Amino acid sequence: MRSEQVRLAIDCGSASTTGVVAWTDGSWSPLSFDGEPGLPSAVLVADDGSVVTGQQAWQAAVKHPQRFVPVPRRPADEQVSVAGREIALADLVAATLRRAADEARRLAGGEVEDVRLVVPAGWGPRRRTWLRHVAHRAGMPQPRLVEAPVAVASHLLAGGVPLPVGSVIVVCDLGGGAEVSVVRRSAVGFEILSTLADPEAGGDAIDAAMTAALSPVPVAAGTGEEVALTASVRTAKHALFGHPAVTVAVPSGPAVVVNDLVLTQAARPVLKRAAGLVRHAVDAAEVDPATVAGLWCAGGTAQMRLVAEVLATDTGLTPLLVQDPPLAAAHGAADAGARSPGEGPEVVVEPLPS
Structure with a gap:
């Protein structure tokens, strides 16, 4: 080849x-x-x-x-x-x-x-x-x-999402942290109007909050117990994206059954920080929120059900989930499967799960 x-x-x-x-x-x-x-x-x-x-x-x-x-x-x-x-x-x-x-x-x-x-x-x-x-x-x-936001926008365009020249979208990239960017499509590609980041507004901060909530005794930093508990919490967090409850092994005590309420309590303050980034990024770009064509969420943490509720309530925008959220930026960077306008299947855009 x-x-x-x-x-x-x-x-x-x-x-x-x-x-x-x-x-x-x-x-x-x-x-x-x-x-x-x-x-x-x-x-x-x-x-x-x-x-x-x-x-x-x-x-x-x-x-x-x-x-x-x-x-x-x-x-x-x-x-x-x-x-x-x-x-x-x-x-x-x-x-x-x-x-x-x-x-x-x-x-x-x-x-x-x-x-x-x-x-x-x-x-x-x-x-x-x-x-x-x-x-x-x-x-x-x-x-x-x-x-990253250009890659996600390219991923949307390649997937058939209508983004006419001049349209503005917000890309909320939720991974270990959060980066929010306001992007405009131009005649030659995409331009970034503003971008803000917060390492405490993503999955790492949620992991830390869940770890603190689940450990009966504070775990010493930099120890094997801390690593083991954090690894268990990371696994449990992702499992809770699709299951009502999971069991978490706690090194310093018996296993604990964790449900969506525990995840919600840990994640809500973190996601509210991400929502604040969205508002400030839109303000910094000096665009009218009413003209924003979409608030698109990418990254592994974007798959969390609570994201839709918090972002919608705190920003006034309707959050939408990109296809294959963890892979969206890589796929867009590769520019795989791009289509010319009018080609390919019709895309049905659905809001984030709530």
């Missing part, structure tokens, strides 16, 4: 990394890691200096919490201390990108030369240059960087 016939797009988020391989005929396939479409972005530095990624990192962290880096993108310093050793953050993130590239190579049947990486709209030149260096360390070709 010729390299120009396949594209790789990766969305390396603070909590989870997703990616797709796309072909010029419009077909595409998500990258799969341990049977899942998302790879946890957390890493662990082994004794020999090698970097363990994804679910294996979380599992190993229970015994070696001092070697665990749950969010390699933060802090923004160039190095982080791991078990007394200074490690370049670029090397940690490169390990995740390298694993994604290996999976893409398997799917494509060879090297992929066209690589796109999704970046937050709020990242400046320094961080964008840093990510290019990370890709180089991972053995990737020079990537094209695509801003």
